[in-house]
Amino acid sequence: MASTIGMMDSAYFVGRNEILTWINSRLQLNLSRIEEAASGAVQCQLMDMTYPGVVPMHKVNFNAKTEYDMIQNYKVLQESFNKLKIDKHIEVNRLVKGRPLDNLEFLQWLKRYCDAVNGGIVNENYNPLERRTKGGRERVPKSSQKNSKSLQANNTSNISSMDTVGVTKASGPHQGRMNETVGAADSSGEIQALLKEVTDLKLSVDFLEKERDFYFAKLRDIETLCQAPELEDSPMSIAVKKILYAADAKELALEEAQEHMRRSNQDG
Secondary structure: OHHHOOOOOHHHHOOHHHHHHHHHHHHOOOOOOHHHHOOOHHHHHHHHHHOOOOOOHHHOOOOOOOHHHHHHHHHHHHHHHHHOOOOOOOOHHHHOOOOHHHHHHHHHHHHHHHHHHHOOOOOOOOOHHHHHHOOOHHHOOHHHHHHHHHHHHHHHHHHHOHHHHHHHHHOOOOHHHHHHHHHHHOOHHHHHHHHHHHHHHHHHHHHHHHHHHHHHHHHHHHHHHHOOOOOOOOHHHHHHHHHHOOOOHHHOHHHHHHHHHHHHHHHO
């Protein structure tokens, strides 16, 4: 499942505000910036919510401030991924720097994954505040542990079968009728045309992914430059960051950046 969420997946077009709303509503938090989740504690609890009892919450440090403490949280998260056989490498060195773009991208992926597991449905039996306060698998009642194991098994089964749902449905009572339809339209010309269309689409997706990666790398370089100590507080860097960190077009980020530059020039 994790490996099928590519760079062109709709997950990576989810805005910052939607991600923050999702986190705050699910975990009863009040985050206002993406970088507030850079410690890895939020990600650990989101996985704990999705797979109750799997993440050892007593090892998660919600007050992590140093990179060392943050790295420990991400180790807990990566171990949970490994335990669940989630094929996702965590770019810890980038995330602990608190860069909004890196953390937004990872949270976009995580939201897509969690929604795929639970269908976007809130687990009403999960108490996020209690899990943060008490934590630890040993504090989960035995009955909850059994339910958690059943839930994990069902979730794993659901994920592994996502890509084959269409095939399963085709083997139902209407299979004979579908075979008749396919047989009627089964001409070599149509098959060749469809194969060519699929090939063209794959080439288009590959090109778009490369183009997206190219411009995303440029944005990372610009962000790094703007965060340099000697440039961070300059009017130009502030104006550029207003555009980089804008949640959507409605914020009129370009106009705000231009206005900031005008005021700075007048003050200068």
